[in-house]
Amino acid sequence: xxxxxxxxxxxxxxxxxxxxxxxxxxxxxxxxxxxxxxxxxxxxxxxxxxxxxxxxxxxxxxxxxxxxxxxxxxxxxxxxxxxxxxxxxxxxxxxxxxxxxxxxxxxxxxxxxxxx
Amino acid sequence: xxxxxxxxxxxxxxxxxxxxxxxxxxxxxxxxxxxxxxxxxxxxxxxxxxxxxxxxxxxxxxxxxxxxxxxxxxxxxxxxxxxxxxxxxxxxxxxxxxxxxxxxxxxxxxxxxxx
Numbered sequence: 001x002x003x004x005x006x007x008x009x010x011x012x013x014x015x016x017x018x019x020x021x022x023x024x025x026x027x028x029x030x031x032x033x034x035x036x037x038x039x040x041x042x043x044x045x046x047x048x049x050x051x052x053x054x055x056x057x058x059x060x061x062x063x064x065x066x067x068x069x070x071x072x073x074x075x076x077x078x079x080x081x082x083x084x085x086x087x088x089x090x091x092x093x094x095x096x097x098x099x100x101x102x103x104x105x106x107x108x109x110x111x112x113x114x115x116x
Numbered sequence: 117x118x119x120x121x122x123x124x125x126x127x128x129x130x131x132x133x134x135x136x137x138x139x140x141x142x143x144x145x146x147x148x149x150x151x152x153x154x155x156x157x158x159x160x161x162x163x164x165x166x167x168x169x170x171x172x173x174x175x176x177x178x179x180x181x182x183x184x185x186x187x188x189x190x191x192x193x194x195x196x197x198x199x200x201x202x203x204x205x206x207x208x209x210x211x212x213x214x215x216x217x218x219x220x221x222x223x224x225x226x227x228x229x230x231x
């Protein structure tokens with residue numbers, strides 16, 4: 001069975017600090033996909049990134065970066081020079097590649113608060 | 117930007133009433149998902165469709181919930197009769213189905229309160 005663990009329930013940092021959100025996953029499939037979604041206070045879910053299990057290259061998009069390590073089953077998310085607009089709940093999710101199993105299994109989320 | 121549209125955004129009703137939530141997926145997306153978000157259970161899949169056919173509804177209480185896709189532009193989730201424990205945010209998401217697991221794009225959700 002697939003599982004995603006986000007051990008950090010809440011994190012608060014002062015604006016401009018860097019912050020890393022942890023995500024650990026479990027799956028029996030050798031092919032799978034990992035995602036991060038952002039849920040701002042307004043409530044919608046915003047897609048941030050998708051990663052497949054064969055691509056372990058780290059990715060950077062502006063102030064956001066992701067570190068994927070299969071050896072530790074982790075897919076961590078770092079925000080550099082955090083801003084108040086980054087305050088949100090962030091969800092890590094997993095989807096196995098097996099046919100008919102396209103659902104996203106979400107972690108419990110990390111609530112990030114950026115203090116001005 | 118194309119978006120998934122959900123209606124209504126908010127619904128308050130009394131226990132026992134029928135509730136219908138609607139979703140218009142992004143044009144061209146052939147896979148539609150229904151998720152429920154609660155404080156206790158987090159985000160969990162209720163059901164999903166590919167090309168309007170149900171592929172998995174194992175997360176849905178069958179006695180009171182039903183999900184359908186009357187056509188490619190409309191998905192519905194019905195609860196009858198509703199109960200207070202159904203209070204949650206219901207999200208619809210759509211995507212291009214297949215092995216490459218393209219991202220699912222979510223609507224703004226329907227916030228449901230059953231009194």
